Amino acid sequence: MCYTSIRFGDRVEGRPKMMDKRWAQAPACREQLVLFQERLDEVVAPEHPIRAVDQCLNLVDWSAWERRYAGRRGQPPIHPRLMAGCILYGLMRGIRSSRDLEDATRERVDFIWFLERRTIDHSTFAAFRKEFGAELKDLNRQMGRLVCERHGETLLALVLDGTRIRANSDRHGARTAAGLQRLVAACVEALDAKLAALAEADRKAAERASEADAETRVREQEDIAALEAQMEKLQEALAVAQARDAVRREHNGKDAPPVRVPVSDPDAQVVPNKDGGYAPNYTPVIGVDPVSRALVYGEVLEGSDESAAVLPAVAAAEAMGGAPLKQVLADANFATGANLEHLEGRGTPPYMPAGTALEAGSCAIRPDPTQPLSPEQCQRLPKHGKHFATTAFVYDAAKDCYYCPMGRPLSPVRSGHDRNGVAYTNYACPGSAGCPRAAQCVRKKAPCRTVRRDQYQELREQVGRRMATEAGRAIYARRAPLVEGVFAEIKHVMGIRQFLLRGLENVRTEWEWICTAINLKRLLALFGKSPIHEPRPKAPLIPAQSLRGRPVLCRLKRIFSHLLHSLALQINHGLRSSTKNLLTSENSVVYILAA
């Protein structure tokens, strides 16, 4: 038979001509009868990561998950270890959606091996991934602790960073409060029209009782239900927009521009993307142990202020390690005065760029600050845009004034509290008239140059001095590779650039799954070559062609020796049911007869 003449559905009799010795032989011809069904354990290679995942999941306690199933009725549920294992392994392999996971459990041999041919519906996955938020936190903590325990001295320092991940919401679907009010009004109008149409359809159905009228009535009812659902979403977004507008007006004055709220997911905020532009985003923050690289903290913030995560992250790391941290490393977004004060006060030195601290070696520092700097020195002063930065001015504590690059004193003119309750004093230039550096110093619209000093300034300068030492630089240099590497892993390797779920609580649970998958990867890296990865012995298969042309006695001898060997292996592994299948399998009988 010519190989090319075989049509779909044809039964192949014999071997096609194309399968001669010139071409590679198929190890498992589709229609070949076999003596032994291939065991699942033989399909997955001994060094396949799914085996290590399976064993790592046995190292954690699942009793809290199991308790949630107590008292449930119906069919026995699939163990949460298997459900969670599928989701975590899927995340590691870039399989995220519930439907893709369902497909994987039917098609991918690693998932089939892990689940031992159980199949899981996409709706079961979707419900499971949202339901176990608290238990998942505990699972993540257990895995993080396991990773840390395997390393030497861990949880002595904490590295923090945040990123932006897109919300599951259309960029163009964000509306201001005014826009939302217009949409609500349009929705009310449409709803009134539909209710009138329904009343008319009811009246006609009562008069004529025709099938067409009944259908119209059902259609109108469906439209009304859809409009009511839309109205609910719009009103929820409108309430969020009004609340955020009120906060913004309180902070930035009554002329502050209105907030835009994504209608599909009002919990998300329209803030700058990491790669440019604006879109509805969430701001997740992670805390990494620098020795083991385990994630000891992972949270999605309610707003976009990353500094809010410092104290909870420190508390979480110390709860895991059981001892106070010795260092906290983070970028300038985390270095608020309150955070610096808290960390210094509890003896955990922060390594964060303090922003307004004078740098060692700056030409602003001079023996006599009342003397003006030369034009060349002024060029080298720190700048903020085109103008001198605050660090170009030197503070004199004894006289409570700043000295500017021209050596003139800036005296206190105003004191007060900012919107966060931080006390400050403004120092102002006596007058820029006749100053040759005025263009580099004063902004166009400002009447004079001012410098603000708040209650945390001394602390910032202290942190800045520590950061400027050689040891401080070396410690801070470890920050970026540690945390940025994790974000690269999440975004580029795992392909997570947008959340699948909507609403802050759901997104937090999704982020917890992602952090747990990262910790599972760390565990795999630890256990990858350890004894837990021991492969089971494989039962050798007898290819059909190896028996052809041999004497009958020789064939029987080979078959029975193979059977005995397989039986010994099966019994060794306690797979009695498989052994029974082997002996009674129809295929086995056919194969023996054929041989």
Ligand code: SF4
């Ligand atoms: S504008 Fe005022 S503060 Fe600025 S350099 Fe001139 S004198 Fe000093």
